[in-house]
Amino acid sequence: MVKRSTAAVLILSSLILASCSQQGPTAVGSQTTAARPSHVVQVRVPAGTTREQVEATYGAPALMFDAQEGYAVLGLSAAQARGSGLRAQNLAETPESNLGAFSASAIATMQGRTMWIKGDFSLWTAEGRTMWIKGQYDLIPENNLNFQIIRLEQAHTLAPKLGQGIKVAVIDTGVDVDHPALAGSLAPAGEWRDFYAGDTNPDEEGVLGEGGYGHGTGVAGIVLQIAPKATILPLRVLGPDGSGDVLHVAQAIDWAVARGAQVINLSLGSEERSAIVQDAIKRATEKNNVLVVASAGNENRPAISYPAHDMASGGAGERSLSVGSVNTAGLKSPFSNYSSNLEMVALGENVYTPGPDGMLVSWSGTSMATPMAAGGLALALSQGIDVPLKDLTKKMAEKSYDLYNNGMNAPYKDKLGKKGLMNLEAFLKDVLK
Known part of the structure; x- marks a missing residue:
């Protein structure tokens, strides 16, 4: 495990490469080195x-x-x-x-702190406390505009259980399991898994400013800002360079399902379709009613990454969602992939979230938009829904803001989702009991 301490203030940028039953499913057991x-x-x-x-x-x-x-x-x-x-x-x-077929994709500007001074998310949701003060997001004020746009304060009022009882699997670079912001929010340690290293400790590994270090911690932190009482199941499938294998992604999806995850976040992708990963997603969605969200990718291409590419099709499309990125003006992010089969976008630029080693991290990428959707689904599930579960992701996309009015995003008409930008208030009003 490589963890590095940081100075009180450190600014750097890093580019992460590219954006169960009685008898199973099982992987080869008690590995000390992961099969690759x-x-x-x-x-x-x-x-x-x-x-x-x-x-x-x-x-x-x-x-x-x-x-x-x-x-x-x-x-x-x-x-x-x-x-x-x-x-x-x-x-x-x-x-x-198999090797390195999947990668996370985002740009991080990390602004360091010697310690996380805000306490854990459960502290901010204790009785009598609130993350909101006079319409301002007090936990991480840098995210105030982002969260005002997606109507997060109103969503928290509509769904006051705040994701409680909902387990969200973050399949990524791992998380900083010792980060004070995540204290009390992680699943029991017996459920953790590092598929990349072949052990039970999904802690982030790497060096700040290199590869994927911090990506999974950032994703988990965004889920918890949207659904602060949700439980994070940390599963590591990506190495320090931000890349990972087909086998490990598929294994992690099966593992998450077997341990009761109701939502799976895949802020990763590949330019090639993997039938093995897609079948694992279908087992999750069609056979186990798990909701799966995946990022569209960050190459500014007129085609979205896999597995997001397949989210809108077939039975899996009923319980899955592909997510791209726009900025706070509602314009397509310059990095976000786009396509007629992209279902929705969220805000993926300059999103602040906990980072390893007590840091506050500003990320940009479809990887950061995706956990906003995952957190929104957790809000709905915890509160209780009045629509069929298979329709929940479709409802989230349908209740988005229209990003095509008045010629906005004209070059990307109908390629940033059915309507566009996630609106949590409208979504929850439509689906809650």
């Missing part, structure tokens, strides 16, 4: 088949296995992926490149 095969492939498993039988059939380790669901994910060498050395040559699916 060159390629992975998902195969069908006949009823009654064991993991050992699958491995003997193919001559490759089954790194994910669920006999009840009828699948296994094999880890392959590069040679095996080309068809050399596999005992069973007829693979129904094409092997996927």
